[in-house]
Amino acid sequence: DTAVSQTPKYLVTQMGNDKSIKCEQNLGHDTMYWYKQDSKKFLKIMFSYNNKELIINETVPNRFSPKSPDKAHLNLHINSLELGDSAVYFCASSQDRVNTQYFGPGTRLTVL
Amino acid sequence: GIQVEQSPPDLILQEGANSTLRCNFSDSVNNLQWFHQNPWGQLINLFYIPSGTKQNGRLSATTVATERYSLLYISSSQTTDSGVYFCAVVPSGYSTLTFGKGTMLLVSP
Numbered sequence: 001d002t003a004v005s006q007t008p009k010y011l012v013t014q015m016g017n018d019k020s021i022k023c024e025q026n027l028g029h030d031t032m033y034w035y036k037q038d039s040k041k042f043l044k045i046m047f048s049y050n051n052k053e054l055i056i057n058e059t060v061p062n063r064f065s066p067k068s069p070d071k072a073h074l075n076l077h078i079n080s081l082e083l084g085d086s087a088v089y090f091c092a093s094s095q096d097r098v099n100t101q102y103f104g105p106g107t108r109l110t111v112l
Numbered sequence: 113g114i115q116v117e118q119s120p121p122d123l124i125l126q127e128g129a130n131s132t133l134r135c136n137f138s139d140s141v142n143n144l145q146w147f148h149q150n151p152w153g154q155l156i157n158l159f160y161i162p163s164g165t166k167q168n169g170r171l172s173a174t175t176v177a178t179e180r181y182s183l184l185y186i187s188s189s190q191t192t193d194s195g196v197y198f199c200a201v202v203p204s205g206y207s208t209l210t211f212g213k214g215t216m217l218l219v220s221p
Binding site for chain 2 (some may be wrong): 031033035040041042043044045048050055056058088090092097098099100101102103105106108
């Protein structure tokens with residue numbers, strides 16, 4: 001009964017490939033997020049969705065495309081992977097925009 | 113954008129010691145959360161505390177919103193408390209968390 005789950009946990013791939021990371025929450029929340037944690041452990045917002053609609057898109061390359069098929073899922077697709085995309089990607093959800101955000105376990109992406 | 117500054121950046125403690133971690137932020141906030149990132153990388157919610165004081169076992173937190181700071185107290189520290197502690201805020205009028213750079217805590221036996 002994991003609240004926010006992500007798959008896969010680890011992803012190792014070659015430069016230039018396309019990959020997806022899936023996120024699901026079973027908390028009934030309306031808002032979901034993607035955050036990126038770099039090698040210095042700095043966490044930064046990438047995207048925010050509310051009721052399946054994109055509400056925040058920080059300065060992220062358009063190679064990154066989030067997709068929300070329903071309120072419980074927010075997937076992240078990355079095209080033409082680059083070395084600099086190597087990081088840990090966290091999905092999170094919250095009931096609304098100001099309440100507690102709950103984080104998934106993270107996906108460690110390594111681009112070779 | 114809002115600035116979130118955490119201090120100290122690093123902290124080494126003997127098991128059993130107490131500590132106080134500080135988070136300063138530069139603007140008014142709707143949400144403030146404290147997280148513990150354990151050595152396995154998992155982000156664990158500690159407190160949702162935009163104002164006031166909360167306690168959970170050996171941990172407690174206080175946010176003084178009018179003075180734009182929050183404190184996390186760890187008492188009788190244990191080796192399992194090791195990891196990085198993050199403060200994160202949602203600025204008023206916004207909806208996403210802005211994180212501080214964290215405090216790396218090492219508790220030695």
